[in-house]
Amino acid sequence: MDLSNPVETQFVINAQDVAKQFATQAGPIHLFSKINLQIKPGETVAITGPSGAGKSSLLSLLAGLDEPSAGSIALCGRTLTELSDKQQSAFRAASISFVFQSFHLLPELDALGNVMLPLQILGNKQAKTIATARLEQVGLSHRLHHKPAQLSGGEQQRVAIARAFATQPTLLFADEPTGNLDQHTGEQIIEQLLQMNASEGTTLILITHDPALAQRCQRVFHLDNGQLQEHTV
Amino acid sequence: MRALGALAIRQTLAGFTLPECRALFLALILAIFTTSLMAVMGDRLDHSLSRKGAELLGADLILQSTRPLHPQRTEAAEKLGIRHSGVTQLATMASTEQQFLLISLRAAQSGYPLRGEIHLQPSSTSALPATGHIWVESAILERLGLALGDSLTLGERDFIISHTLISSPDRGRGFVSFNPQAIIRADDLASTGLLLPGSRAQYRLLFAGEPEAISTLQQQFKDGLETSERLIAIDEEEDRRGSALSRASAFLKLVAFLTLLISGLTIFLSLRRFTRLQNRRAALLRTLGLNRAQLAGVYLLQLLGYWFIAALVGTLLALFAQQGLFLLLADMLPQPIPPTRPLFYLLGPAMGGMLVVALSLPALKQLCRTAPADLFHEQLQSSGYPVRISYLVLGLFILLSGFFYLNSLVLSLLLMGILLLSALLIAWLGARLMVLFGHLLQNRLHLGSLLQSRIQQQQRWYRLQIPVTCLLLSLLSINYLALTDLMQRWRAELPANTPDHFLINVQPWETDDVINILQQADIGTQLWPIYRGRLTALNQAPLADTLNAEQLSHGSLNRELNLTWADSIPAHNSLTQGNWQPDQPGVSVEEKLADELGLKVGDLLGFDIGGTRVEVPINSLRTLRWDSFQPNFFYIFTPAQLNELPASFITSFHLGDRAGEINRNLLQNHPTLTLIDVRQLLNQLQTLLGQLAQLSTLLLLLAALAALLLVYTTLHQELEQRQKENALLRTLGASGTRCRQLDLLELALTGGCTGLLAVAITELSLWPVHQRLLQLEPVLHPTLWWALPLGSLVLFVTMGLISHRSKSLSASYRLLRQQL
DSSP states (O other), X not given: OOOSSOOOOSOSEEEEEEEEEEEETTEEEEEEEEXXXXXXXXXXXXXXXXXXXXXXXXXXXXXXXXXXXXXXEEETTEEGGGSOHHHHHHHHHHHXXXXXXXXXXXXXXXXXXXXXXXXXXXXXXXXXXXXXXXXXXXXOGGGTTOOGGGSOHHHHHHHHHHHHHHTOOSEEEEESTTTTSOHHHHHHHHXXXXXXXXXXXXXXXXXXXXXXXXXXXXXXXXXXXXXXEEEOO | OHHHHHHHXXXXXXXXXXXXXXXXXXXXXXXXXXXXXXXXXXXXXXXXXHTTTHHHHTSSEEEEESSOOOTHHHHHHHHTTOEXXXXXXXXXXXXXXXXXXXXXXXXXXXXXXXXXXXXXXXXXSOSXXXXXXXXXXXXXXXXXXXXXXXXXXXXXXXXXXXXXXXXXXXXXXXXXXXXXXXXXXXXGHHHHTOOOTTOOEEEEEEEEOOHHHHHHHHHHHXXXXXXXXXXXXXXXXXXXXXSHHHHHHHHHHHHHHHXXXXXXXXXXXXXXXHHHHTHHHHHHHHXXXXXXXXXXXXXXXXXXXHHHHHHHHHHHHHHHHHHHHHHHHTTTSOSSOOOOOGGGGGHHHHHHHHHHXXXXXXXXXXXXXXXXXXXXXXXXXXXXXXXXXXXXXXXXXXXXXXXXXXXXXXXXXXXXXXXHHHHHHHHHHHHHHHHHHHHHHHTTSTTHXXXXXXXXXXXXXXXXXXXXXXXXXXXXXXXXXXXXXXXXXXXXXXXXXXXXEEEEEEOGGGHHHHHHHHHHTTOOOOOEEEEEEEXXXXXXXXHHHHSOHHHHTOGGGSSOEEEEEOSSOXXXXXXXXXXXXXXXXXXXXXXXXXXXXXXXXXXXXXEEETTEEEEEEEEEEEEOOGXXXXXXXXXXXXXXXXXXXXXXXXXXXXXXXXXXXHHHHHHHHOTTOEEEEHHHHHHHHHHHHHHHHHHHHHHHHHHHHHHHHHHHHHHHHTHHHHHHHHHHHXXXXXXXXXXXXXXXXXXXXXXXXXHHHHHHHHHHHHHHIIIXXXXXXXXXXXXXXXXXXXXXXXXXXHHHHHHHXXXXXXXXXXXXXXXX
């Protein structure tokens, strides 16, 4: 099965009646239930909500990294949980990217090496050229051979953004991408992220606490008390 | 795939900056080095020892006697189509104008040896020295300052040294085999005048032929073996593996097992820590698109990378180390030592690879199950380490390697059990001791309360650090003290005028002159006649009818003993039962021997002395001191019992610094005398013991190195908890200095407690070792009581400083926040 090209479909994400619960010693905890969400290609979506509402868990489910307790989620027309680990991984490598709050760069690789890595995993022969171009795009052409420890927080997140866009993913999930940065740097990073997203036509799912940041997305959802509600922008 | 390979290589190299990877790598080197070294040494030692078969025996069968062998013996062999040859070996003095040296002389007949070869320098096609020529080992040339072509005097004849003896089979057994060796033709022996009645010589007949014929001959000889004869066959020779070298080999294996065990534990702990810290990274790689198999591949490649480098380093180290160790053992082993089979070098890497794969697979399996979703949570769920499976794998591995080293499943199980029980006991005691000290110091020290709470938190680490270090320190101390005690006390117990020379082979017609020479030098001495004989009857019945099986296997009944007669009991003997009546026929028996054989005063003993039967009642029992360096005898007869029999005489005396002059005087007048310098023998023995001590210390240091690495690993692993705790203390107002003081105080206490326990174990273990094995009066070692705790304290503090260095508070925070 060729997983590198998404199936032609109206929605890149189609979540139907999704629920998630955890078993604890004190009994099951229902994080959320009956969540329905349909996202079209190229849309920018923000998910907000108070701490502990389950935003990150919802993101994991939508990205196919976790299985829902009930309901189904289709990414690019495919239900990931029905695929094998190998197929899921191949799909993830080709179609999904992530940007994390804590950057998560590999410390032993320089900026270029970090951006090249997902391309190399895909077997892309042009990995170095593409990665260099992506780093130029985020304004780090002078930092290609710097290790993460030699970069500032903002620069590290830019490397992470360059890495996320390197494979031209269909879907980009960003979990509080400015959470570890000061306000000024955070704004610059968001600008960069949205700009690249627009030019690549990637679907962006962004988790944030910041209402102002959320307002910059086309659609905004609020998760609270296990319910997901769409707010009008 | 190439990208994954490159990633694995980068990960491997980057891993060297992580303490757990460094510990894993070093532990692997140690494990591989130890295994290869022991395999190679074991192989060479075994090879060397098993050559004591035909090649070293010089024959398929040897008949040895203290008297000339009967011609019928060779006739029997000829009938069976067996080839034969003969050799006479004796310890004698070789001399030049200026110097004397005790050597072992072999006078060989044609065809000697029948198996194996004599190697000479320069090489020679001739099977025996030419008439009037002698082949000598290089030690003789060195010690007498001679060269090839020089002359050497043996008894009454001069010989030309024609060749250096490099190696030869059939070096002989017992005392004679220790001395530097020389070979002459059998025809030349008579002209030296060395072989006289009562001379101590070994006469050997060598046989070689078809196995069946040899077996028949062996049976024939066994059936008609005389009291002075002994049969030496290849299989019996191989039974002699209970020798010092075999024990050294066993010790080698035991230490190797211990090192491997500790290294295995370090590898286990490092892998546990490594996989725990890799969760976040594994999750990230999964989000980048690696599937589980690829992830496992990357990590396995990384670990195999460490293994590969460790295998190279470990094997190279083993190659050099074994050469060094064999140089150390050179004097103890028959030369040349056979080379190692290259296959044995691969054992270490193979074992290391198995260890890494077996211990890491369960952990890697768990690691690959890391959920990528975990990256979205600040508090990452640890995928954990499959502890139970890994303990099982480790246990199985230890059992297998124990079996490999000790050659017995029961023994390795027993050893594991003993080690485990001792470790558990020490762990419990150590942890209790720490709590006790913590309690005692609580109100006495400024940091007492903090120390007390730290001790409570760190209990699980103490249970690992204390027993491992304690057992190793104890082993090192026991090894060192047992050997030094033995040597020191031995020397200390010799009074100033203890005899330092034995004079043997004194003929009856030489006794007056010898006494004269000694008296002129103010040396008063007594010459003891020596008769070779053995006990054959008790109360007129054969021993087989009167003694039990255990008594019959007593060493004194299976060989010829030195018997003597005297007017009075020697001064260094004391009567414990009966009366010494010189005018009555009687024999005085050494008390311990009498006790073991069940002999009582009044029993009638029958002796066979060179074919003559002598019957005499026991008149007394006496004790004696074997370490007095005086001639000592199990049986001393009253005068007139043995007068008719041929004898040579023996004596011992103290020469001290005048040795050279008196030796010359004695040997110039009586060239066939044999003078044994006890100091030289003692020096030889001390060198031998010293070499064994060096070898065992070196090997134990290897184990100690493994233990240090383990302590380092454990100290590093507890660092995280410490840093968190220190960070908390800092926020509560404690200064950085105080936190450091607390760390050092705790480490010093751990070291001190470990040392104290090690002292107790050492003293308790040395007690039976001294009493039973070394037969010394057990004593306490006061120095040990402060040196070991202090040493252990310094060790722990140093290791703590090394493992905790360069970790500032901010660095610790950073480390904790971004462990990827």
